[in-house]
Amino acid sequence: MEDNKEANTKEQNKPEHRKRIQTLKRLIVGGVVALCLLPTILSLVALGQIHQLNTQLNQSLLILSDLSLQVQEVRRIAEESNTHEETVEMEDNASQPVEQMQQTSMEEQDPYEGMIKVCLTFDDGPSRNTDAILDILASYDLKATFFVNGHPGFEEQYRRIVEEGHTIGMHSYSHVYSDVYGDLDGFAADLDRIRSCIRETTGAESVYYRFPGGSSNTVHDMPMQECIDYLDELGITYYDWNVSAGDALGYTRTVNEIVDSTMSQIRALDADTIVILMHDAPGKETTVEALPILIEKIQAMDGMAIVPITEDVHPVHHVIKE
Ligand SMILES: [Zn+2]
Structure with a gap:
């Protein structure tokens, strides 16, 4: 089993x-x-x-x-x-x-293509104030433009302008309206004098001009166009201004007046080129004092380039009164 x-x-x-x-x-x-x-x-x-x-x-x-x-x-x-x-x-x-x-x-x-070019221009010098202005510009590493007259004894200042890389322009030799604007011969003789003065002192050939009183001045009977055509023939470009520091008035402007007036004109301007008229003549100490404040205020604005006048800067011209 x-x-x-x-x-x-x-x-x-x-x-x-x-x-x-x-x-x-x-x-x-x-x-x-x-x-x-x-x-x-x-x-x-x-x-x-x-x-x-x-x-x-x-x-x-x-x-x-x-x-x-x-x-x-x-x-x-x-x-x-x-x-x-x-x-x-x-x-x-x-x-x-x-x-x-x-x-x-x-x-x-x-x-500086595409930026607003700001040209600081100084007329009627050189003088002792030119040295102070040149020192300020050097401390900001900026270049400006000096439209000079004939001032014997200030050879060192003419030379400093050129040697330190600024643009030297002509503003007539005498700045005496009756001499400069008497007739075309007088204008030509005065122009030749300031041109030679710059050449002999600095070795530079100036190709920029600012009319005493600006191209729109009415201090003479001579047609301004004759002077402009004459400059053209010599290859000289003239520059007026579209902002004025107002430091050539009959009284001395305070530093605040210069700064406020200049800055409000700059802010109101719609232009790709700003040419500021200032003076480095004797007695313009408030201009010297206002300069660093102006520089810093301009530099604080967007898209602004402080440059000397060169052929890249479009000429600013006043409307000429006939
Ligand atoms: Zn002047």
């Missing part, structure tokens, strides 16, 4: 045993297949990642080459602007003939 039972149990266990073996086989086969597939899958994933990294690397390389082009462009612009500054200095020292200077600057870009 016992044997029978055992035999029955064995019979019953046979299919179960076979099942287990089959399961085991499947597991082994599955394991082998998985072991074979795993590296392939991992390789595929790795390949995908390598492809992605490669794409990113290519993009980075493109950005880098773009940046390098931009750096080259910035360098080129910086070099151009340096060359321009050197040219401006040479113009100020007037060591080149006029025609050559114009040709050089035609090829170069204006470094």
Whole structure:
């Protein structure tokens, strides 16, 4: 009986045993297949990642080459602007003939393009006040324009104006209206005198002029256009002003009056060029005192560049009364 039972149990266990073996086989086969597939899958994933990294690397390389082009462009612009500054200095020292200077600057870009140019101009000097003004300008590293008259004994000041890189302009030799505006011969003789005075004292050839009283003055009967045409023939450009410090009035203006009046005119003006009329004649001490305040207020405004008069500065002209 016992044997029978055992035999029955064995019979019953046979299919179960076979099942287990089959399961085991499947597991082994599955394991082998998985072991074979795993590296392939991992390789595929790795390949995908390598492809992605490669794409990113290519993009980075493109950005880098773009940046390098931009750096080259910035360098080129910086070099151009340096060359321009050197040219401006040479113009100020007037060591080149006029025609050559114009040709050089035609090829170069204006470094202040798009900014409002503010020209500080000083008439009627030089005098002792010119020294103080030159010291102030040097402390701010700024260049201005001096429209000078003939003042024997102030040779050192004429020279300082030119040597320190400012623009020297002519404002007639005598500033005596009846002499300057008597007739064209008188105007021409006076112009020649101040031009020679500047040339002999400083070695510079001045190509800028400011009419005593401005081009709109009515102190004479002579047609102003005759003088303008004469200046044109000589290649001389004249500049009036569109802002006045009011320091040539019959009384001495206080520092506050000069600053307030000048700044309110500047703020009210809608122009790409601002030419401020000031005076460095004897007795204009309040102008000297007002100058640093004015400079700082102008520099605090957006888009303003304080520059000397050069051929890059559009001439400011008054409407001439006939
Ligand atoms: Zn004057």
